[in-house]
Amino acid sequence: MATKSKGAQRFKKMSMSPKEYQSFAKTKEPPRSIFANCVKAFVVGGAICVLGQAIQELFVHLMGMSNEQASNPTVAVLILLSVILTSLGVYDKLAQWAGAGSAVPVTGFANSMCSAALEHRSEGLVLGVGGNMFKLAGAVIVYGTVAAFFVGIVHLILGTGGQ
Amino acid sequence: MLRGKQSWWFEKRPVIIGEATVVGPDEGNGPLAADFDLVHPELDMQQKSWEKAERLLLEQASEFAIQNARIDRGQVQYYVGGDLMNQIISNSFAARSLGVPYIGVFGACSTSMETLALASLIVNSGSGSHVLAGTCSHNCTAEKQFRYPTEYGSQKPPTAQYTVTGAGAAVVAAEGEGPVVECATIGKIVDLGIKDPFNMGAAMAPAAVDTIQAHFNDTGRSPGDYDLIVTGDLAGVGHPIAKDLLLQNNVPMNDTVFGDCGLMVYDVEKQKVQAGGSGCACSAVVTYGHLLKRVKKGELNRILVVATGALLSPLSYQQGESIPCIAHAVAISAGKE
Numbered sequence: 250m251a252t253k254s255k256g257a258q259r260f261k262k263m264s265m266s267p268k269e270y271q272s273f274a275k276t277k278e279p280p281r282s283i284f285a286n287c288v289k290a291f292v293v294g295g296a297i298c299v300l301g302q303a304i305q306e307l308f309v310h311l312m313g314m315s316n317e318q319a320s321n322p323t324v325a326v327l328i329l330l331s332v333i334l335t336s337l338g339v340y341d342k343l344a345q346w347a348g349a350g351s352a353v354p355v356t357g358f359a360n361s362m363c364s365a366a367l368e369h370r371s372e373g374l375v376l377g378v379g380g381n382m383f384k385l386a387g388a389v390i391v392y393g394t395v396a397a398f399f400v401g402i403v404h405l406i407l408g409t410g411g412q
Numbered sequence: 413m414l415r416g417k418q419s420w421w422f423e424k425r426p427v428i429i430g431e432a433t434v435v436g437p438d439e440g441n442g443p444l445a446a447d448f449d450l451v452h453p454e455l456d457m458q459q460k461s462w463e464k465a466e467r468l469l470l471e472q473a474s475e476f477a478i479q480n481a482r483i484d485r486g487q488v489q490y491y492v493g494g495d496l497m498n499q500i501i502s503n504s505f506a507a508r509s510l511g512v513p514y515i516g517v518f519g520a521c522s523t524s525m526e527t528l529a530l531a532s533l534i535v536n537s538g539s540g541s542h543v544l545a546g547t548c549s550h551n552c553t554a555e556k557q558f559r560y561p562t563e564y565g566s567q568k569p570p571t572a573q574y575t576v577t578g579a580g581a582a583v584v585a586a587e588g589e590g591p592v593v594e595c596a597t598i599g600k601i602v603d604l605g606i607k608d609p610f611n612m613g614a615a616m617a618p619a620a621v622d623t624i625q626a627h628f629n630d631t632g633r634s635p636g637d638y639d640l641i642v643t644g645d646l647a648g649v650g651h652p653i654a655k656d657l658l659l660q661n662n663v664p665m666n667d668t669v670f671g672d673c674g675l676m677v678y679d680v681e682k683q684k685v686q687a688g689g690s691g692c693a694c695s696a697v698v699t700y701g702h703l704l705k706r707v708k709k710g711e712l713n714r715i716l717v718v719a720t721g722a723l724l725s726p727l728s729y730q731q732g733e734s735i736p737c738i739a740h741a742v743a744i745s746a747g748k749e
Binding site: 259260261262263264265267268270271273274277278279281286335336338340341343344345347348349351352357360361363364365367368369371384385 | 566606629661662687
């Protein structure tokens with residue numbers, strides 16, 4: 250095949266090294282306000298906790314439970330609310346605004362499991378829902394358990410925790 | 413025929429005789445809504461899975477493109493297609509319904525122009541007289557495969573992009589009425605070490621720059637020869653970077669209009685799409701839906717579409733690899749000398 254090349258190499262090649270480019274690209278990222286994000290997370294996270302407290306008070310005052318007895322059903326109600334909001338497609342939109350505020354409470358944990366279960370329903374109940382439900386939540390459980398183990402050891406050494 | 417180092421010159425002047433685009437609800441709420449052949453009001457398109465919905469988009473776009481070309485399906489000799497899914501399943505399944513000889517390619521979001529270039533090459537070489545090129549993407553399949561479940565509440569950074577739900581297909585023919593595919597430049601992988609999968613615009617910008625410069629070096633053309641040059645999906649972060657790099661390299665980009673499909677497909681100010689659109693369908697629906705209409709109306713005489721692709725996988729970025737990127741450019745003209 251004949252090659253016809255007009256005015257080859259009229260424009261110079263990229264002169265930036267990868268390091269230079271990465272720092273150049275960094276300067277082009279739109280700023281992300283940490284302060285505004287913290288405030289939003291505080292407000293939403295706090296609101297979820299206030300709601301939890303209100304539910305607990307209802308169990309204590311209307312159903313005559315002790316504070317300790319009321320804590321499990323309270324968590325269950327929050328999980329149920331989170332699952333409903335996730336299924337309605339609302340929770341992810343709230344999370345885009347709230348950030349850590351909706352991720353940290355128990356509702357965020359429920360959302361991670363419910364969203365994975367919904368997403369993988371098309372692959373069947375066992376391999377789809379069963380196999381993927383802990384896709385995101387699994388890491389929380391693993392490292393939660395590992396962290397609890399080390400905290401337990403620290404308590405043992407200091408003689409503080411336990412009975 | 414080969415021109416320069418990495419460009420194909422189509423001297424037989426293959427013609428896009430018919431094209432079609434099908435999109436989802438967010439694109440239907442965007443500024444280009446009127447240009448698409450079909451807008452689905454729901455993301456699931458009454459299918460049982462996101463993957464089936466994506467496949468449906470491509471099947472419909474191919475069907476409409478063949479109708480718009482006023483040919484029979486039996487006249488299509490080859491179908492060249494690709495998408496973002498693992499093993500490009502959307503295309504393989506759509507090609508099963510289409511029932512024509514099929515060449516599957518993977519170029520991530522650069523697939524739109526990769527398939528158009530290959531289809532034009534087949535026609536130009538006389539290996540086919542009617543070749544269909546197509547691609548598709550779906551916001552939810554991409555989220556599911558590359559990121560998190562669609563309903564998972566994670567906050568996306570402002571550099572993230574929103575995968576376009578849609579499909580675009582075009583019939584390239586040896587003869588007929590329509591915009592002419594003049595030449596194509598096939599890109600090299602460029603990887604400057606960006607590792608953040610939520611900042612693909614910045615990762616892909618150098619690939620676009622490399623291909624645009626190679627195109628001008630190979631063809632002897634300049635930005636001023638084009639009424640419009642668009643990148644595929646660099647969006648709000650990547651596109652200004654690409655422009656800066658080109659100007660730094662003394663490419664006179666101010667002689668033309670330099671745009672980006674990812675910034676055209678949505679109203680970036682009003683729609684919640686972070687930096688803008690992305691995905692295989694992004695450049696496909698903007699080019700086949702919007703730009704070719706403008707070329708046919710005579711508003712644009714010659715355009716260069718530089719589709720950009722981030723060739724990462726969930727596995728590669730979790731293993732800490734950077735993002736290899738590519739861009740393919742195709743020059744399309746009104747065909748009237």
